[in-house]
Amino acid sequence: MAFRNLKCLEGASSRCKHFLPHQQWPKLSLLPPDLQRSVPAAVVRPAKPSRPAALAICTAPTSIASSSSSSSSSSSSSSSSQASRLSPSPLPASPESWHQAASRAGFLPNSSSSSSSASSSSSSSPFCYASNSLTCCSQPSPPISGASFWQLRRGFASGQPPPMPRVRARAKAKAAVVAESSGPTYADKLSEARERLQVKAEQEEWNFKSRSLVVLPLSTAAWLALFGTYYYYSDASRVKDLEGGPGGTLVIDALGWRSLAHFGPYQMPNLVQARLHEKPLELLREDELKDVRRAWAVNRLGMLTQRREPAKAVVEMERDLSKLPLEALFRSVFDEPEEGWGGRTAGGDALGLASGIQEDAAKSCLDIISALPPEDRAVPSWVLSGLVCSRARPWTDGPQGEEWRTSVLLQLLRTPSNCEKAAKLPEVMAFVQRPGMKMKADTIFPLRAYLMSGETPDLLRLCSRLIAKTVPEAFSDPPDKKAPRDTPSLQAKHDIRAAWTSMLLTVTYAALRSWPGAFDMPALTTVVVASGCALLAEGALEVLWLGQELMIESEWYYEERSKMLLASFIMSSVNAIAWAAAFQYYAMVPFFASRFVKDDFLDVYRSYAP
Secondary structure, three states, rough: OOOOOOOOOOOOOOOEEEEEEEHHHHHHHHHHHHHHHOOOOOOOEEEOOOEEEEEOOOOOOHHHHHHOOOOHHHHHHOOOOHHHHHOOOOOOOHHHHHHHHHHHOOOOOOOHHHHHHHHHHHHHHOOOOOOOOOOOOOOOOOOEEEEEEEEEEHHHOOOOOOOOOOOHHHHHHHHHHHHHHOOHHHHHHHHHHHHHHHHHHHOOOOHHHHHHHHHHHHHHHHHHHHHHHHHOOOOOOHHHHHHHHOOOOHHHHHHHHHHHHHHHOOOHHHOOOHHOOOHHHHHOOOOOOOOOOOOOOOHHHHHHHHHHHHHHHHHHHHOOOOOOOOHHHHHHHHHHOOOOOOOOOHHHHHHOOHHHHHHHHHHHHHHHHHHHOHEEEEEEHHHHHHHHHHOOOOOOHHHHHHHHHHHHHHHHHHHHHHHHHHOOOOHHHHOOOOOEEEEEOOOOOOHHHHHHEEEEEEHHHHHHHHHHHOOOOHOOOOOOOOOOOOOOOOOOOOOOOHHHHHHHHHHHHHHHHHHOOOOOOOOOOOHHHHHHHHHHHHHHHHHHHHHHHHHHHOOHHHHHHHHHHHHHHHHHHHHHHHHHHHHHHHHHHHHHHHHHHHHHHHHOOOOOOO
């Protein structure tokens, strides 16, 4: 290991000067005697001002040294004092002698093949061996540093170039760090990731055909499962057994789910035929009923009357007026007293009902009233009185609660018998003679305040005219004509709100999915195009869904089973194809979120038309 700090062993040039720090000169005495004799002279060459003095050792083969004897002799004479300690000897006669001396010193492997390759290379081009800190050489070959002696030995024996200098390696590592720190931004990486995902998706060929091959079999399987359920429960006794069995209530609620009619045969005819409404009506007619039982009865009647034709069928099955569903449901809302109202309000006599149960009962009443023709809407006097005197939800739930109350009263007064009863009730006459109110919702958003506003003057004028038409002597002065409205009707505002929320949800989802991660014009263009395509796809799906709703609400779809089965199969197939086509436009997630979550929360399918 004493030779690790040796700077130069040999060179094949007339002027090859390798420098060794003066602190390491004594280490030259550690060379073997035969190698010391091979060093003819030493020349002291001053180093740069910032570096210590160095010892230059020049060696060359005999052929080259003879051609440049003058330069060698001058160099030897100028440095005889420094070279005296080295005991110079004559140069080896040939490069083979150099190679053998280096091999004996331990710098090169002692083999004939290595000697021959070294001699051939030395005769054609200069070469040198260096250890860890080679400083400078007058030859055009670059300095070598950053590698141990043993690495140089292995590299020269295998014919590979010496490793990169340590300084250059550090500079390269620093440049890599700088390039990494000033490399692509997060937006660039996000764009590259999206491009890779897009290329991967294109490679997988998840196109319309592939999606259709997945969605169509699933849709067909769902339709077949619902057809089997429809055929099995066409027997009313099986539905009764299902309701009394464990978990039967959950299964019946799932079969009565409104959106399930778009995936297969219509299950509501079987549920209505099994007369599942009788037990809830009996419970609601009881004077003392726990809230849990009342909530179950209200929800079951709400499921059976959520569509027009089933609601009509339920009403027709109850021939007696005293057993109409409207009476039982309004009893849950107002809690009918034993002998008329007596000036009491419904809020204080609610039998501990939660406001949510009262609101559900009121919505079911609205569904039944909208489904029935005007001549079948006759109700007792306490219903009219309780409707105008109630101070509970949903009638007092914001500005639209008052408009909702007035709309229900207007629908009931379209029946002549109800007008005659209203003319004898002072609270009802005082209510319809009010000027009405116009109020916006309390919110900072202008559009939401407009869509949630309430307006009742025109509805109150219509109620007064209906009562005056049936009972002219009820008013001393004829009521005014219909007052103009400043806002759309309650039904129009609900429809606009449903469409607006669907658009907002679609645009938000499409913008988040298509945003490339940058805030420039190309990124904005990408987001706008993706949002526009998503809106068009969402609009097409909404129109298709609403058209199917109209078909399901029709009379022939409820009564004619053969046509219903064929239409449901076609509807299921069309839905599968439409969903497969709209999947690539970021429209499916907002569409399903609107159908299965938002619509039930906003009561999109409920009719508020007076």
